[in-house]
Every structure is written in C-alpha cells, then in structure tokens.
Amino acid sequence: xxxxxxxxxxxxxxxxxxxxxxxxxxxxxxxxxxxxxxxxxxxxxxxxxxxxxxxxxxxxxxxxxxxxxxxxxxxxxxxxxxxxxxxxxxxxxxxxxxxxxxxxxxxxxxxxxxxxxxxxxxxxxxxxxxxxxxxxxxxxxxxxxxxxxxxxxxxxxxxxxxxxxxxxxxxxxxxxxxxxxxxxxxxxxxxxxxxxxxxxxxxxxxxxxxxxxxxxxxxxxxxxxxxxxxxxxxxxxxxxxxxxxxxxxxxxxxxxxxxxxxxxxxxxxxxxxxxxxxxxxxxxxxxxxxxxxxxxxxxxxxxxxxxxxxxxxxxxxxxxxxxxxxxxxxxxxxxxxxxxxxxxxxxxxxxxxxxxxxxxxxxxxxxxxxxxxxxxxxxxxxxxxxxxxxxxxxxxxxxxxxxxxx
Numbered sequence: 001x002x003x004x005x006x007x008x009x010x011x012x013x014x015x016x017x018x019x020x021x022x023x024x025x026x027x028x029x030x031x032x033x034x035x036x037x038x039x040x041x042x043x044x045x046x047x048x049x050x051x052x053x054x055x056x057x058x059x060x061x062x063x064x065x066x067x068x069x070x071x072x073x074x075x076x077x078x079x080x081x082x083x084x085x086x087x088x089x090x091x092x093x094x095x096x097x098x099x100x101x102x103x104x105x106x107x108x109x110x111x112x113x114x115x116x117x118x119x120x121x122x123x124x125x126x127x128x129x130x131x132x133x134x135x136x137x138x139x140x141x142x143x144x145x146x147x148x149x150x151x152x153x154x155x156x157x158x159x160x161x162x163x164x165x166x167x168x169x170x171x172x173x174x175x176x177x178x179x180x181x182x183x184x185x186x187x188x189x190x191x192x193x194x195x196x197x198x199x200x201x202x203x204x205x206x207x208x209x210x211x212x213x214x215x216x217x218x219x220x221x222x223x224x225x226x227x228x229x230x231x232x233x234x235x236x237x238x239x240x241x242x243x244x245x246x247x248x249x250x251x252x253x254x255x256x257x258x259x260x261x262x263x264x265x266x267x268x269x270x271x272x273x274x275x276x277x278x279x280x281x282x283x284x285x286x287x288x289x290x291x292x293x294x295x296x297x298x299x300x301x302x303x304x305x306x307x308x309x310x311x312x313x314x315x316x317x318x319x320x321x322x323x324x325x326x327x328x329x330x331x332x333x334x335x336x337x338x339x340x341x342x343x344x345x346x347x348x349x350x351x352x353x354x355x356x357x358x359x360x361x362x363x364x365x366x367x368x369x370x371x372x373x374x375x376x377x378x379x380x381x382x383x384x385x386x387x388x389x390x391x392x393x394x395x396x397x398x399x400x401x402x403x404x405x406x
Contacts, residue, residue, distance in 0.1 A: 078360030096358035187215030217246035241268035285355030307347030314355020
C-alpha cells in the first residue's frame, strides 16, 4: 500500500507541476494584474491536489478492504509442506500463500497445516485397509515443524506464533499476523499419546484426525477400488469410525487444548467425535455435500449438528469440492456463495468460516491466491450478507472456537 500511495502522490504532484510550468507566463501576468485573486486561486489549486490524493487513498483502501477493517482467519493451507518440497521461502514465492499475499489479503490469522501423507504399508493394527502408510511419519512432521519455526524466525516483523488464545490478541496489538500450527494426519503420532503431547509442546494446536488413509485413530471418508486402487469420491464410509485409540486421543486433545479437526474423517468417525466430545470442534476445510455431492463435504445433518454444538466448518476453495464438472456456471465466487448460503440456512451463521486449502489444491482460477480475499469479502456483501455476518464468516466464528479450546 505504501508503494501505491507514493506512486499516486508522485503522479498527482508531477501532473500539476507540469500544468504550472506550461502556463507559467500566463500565471505570472495574472498575478501582476490580480495578486489577491491569484492567491485565492492558488489555494484552490493546492486544495485540488490534496483532494485528489485523498480520493485515491479511499479508492486504494476500498480495493484492499481497509475501509471495512476486514480480517481473515483461514483454517487450512498446506504452504509449509509445499515449501518442504521445493526451493522456496515464505516471504515471497510463486505459491498461493506468502507473506506479501497475506498482507494484501488483510489476514488476521493463518493456520499452517503440516501435511504428512502416509505412503507405505506397515503392520500397524487397525490399518489392514491401508495401501500407503509412511515409514516415518513422525520424523516427517518434526522436519516440517522445524521448517515452520525457521520461516517464522525469518519473518518476525510480520508473523508471530500462537500458543494460547491471548497470543492472538497480543499479535494483533503488535501489528503481527498470527501463525497457527496444525497437523493434517493423526497417523504421525503412531497411536502414542506421548507423541500427541510432544506435538502440543512443540506448538501444534489443531490435529486433523485422518487424511485419506486409515491410521491408528480411525478411518477416512475415502475408499479405493480394490482392482484399480483409484479413489472413489462418491461412496461415504458410514461403518468404520474411530478406534479405541482414537477415542483416547479425543479425551487427551480436549484436556490439552488441541482443536479436533474432522475434515477427511469418515461419516461414522464424524459422529464418534460428535458424541464423544464436549468442546466445539472444526471441519477445517469442508463444504456442503448437498450443493456438491463429494464425500469430502458435509451432509446437512452434520452441518446442523455442528451448528447446534458451536462448531465451525471452513469453506474450501477446491473446485472439485465446490461444483460438479459441466455445471452451468463454474465461477468459484458464485459456488462459494451457494455453499455459504446453504450452510448458514442449515447450521446458522455461527457455524461457517474459511478453510481455503491453499497450496494443497490446484490453483483456483477465480481465487488464485490469498491476496484475493478482499474481493471475496466484497462478493459476500454484494450477495446480501451484512458486514456483521461476513465478519463472522471471515474470522469471528473461528476466533470463538479457538477461545473455547485454547
């Protein structure tokens, strides 16, 4: 914004100075003939420069959302895991999220998920359906935690970690964006509560119980064709829920103050979490299955149940979870609003947040990166959501869940 302001001031002043230089002889003659009137017109000229700058400042502020004092909390991105696979840094990169994009997007808090895919089979109990389980998922997540803090140290002027709820408030007072550490794959704990506690000690404050493969805690909502090993996104898993170990993890996570995330979890597992927890949990990046019939999304009953419990689901920007192929429109802003309106109708305004899944999904053609959040905010206002409703969706609802858990 500072660069934009400087450029605008320079252009306005330069343009007016050019006008003066071109008309200098006339201005001099007029001053000699009418000195007092000349002074009057000079004041008007100066006010015109000031007014032009003022109007341009308002326009820029509107473009980046500052006039609304908008804030963004995004419950899910895979940026750190992406940084771990390529020669890139968090400050500025070609990914969906970097520091500059977060600033332009008016981010208040970003969840940084450490995504660890379980890729090679092993002999763990309750995992007989797994085709791809990692040999050392715990080592991988420790590597990513180190990378997270390394990047945080490089960007202390902009980012600050969150360990307790008051850190979020303090970070805002200090002009920092809060960096909230999460893990996407409960299997990194290898079924050991000690590993869960150590993750908490290292700053992890949210855990996605499963990704797309079974682990010691439970089963995902994704099945694979036995012949082709191709994932089937049409058949939900309504029979395999959490294991006994998974239920133990729920108790320990609530005791610690680590938020439970049910995105990717089987339908059966969702209800196990619902019936065996007291605090509000989240589906960090899941949409409505009624709008887009993909099993990664939530049913109306799930949404209603979450609304009744004070839970929040985060709108996912992945096009596969927004609309079916060959839909009449494939504009992501339209589909995000369809999902938002439906979820609010079913679960209430309090149960909806944002969970972009940036850097974990193919680039969304309409919302290609984090800097486009002010445009999304405006689209909610234009669609009939009030500013107070939009603020609830963009940050207040998630902030409430964090306060209730941390």
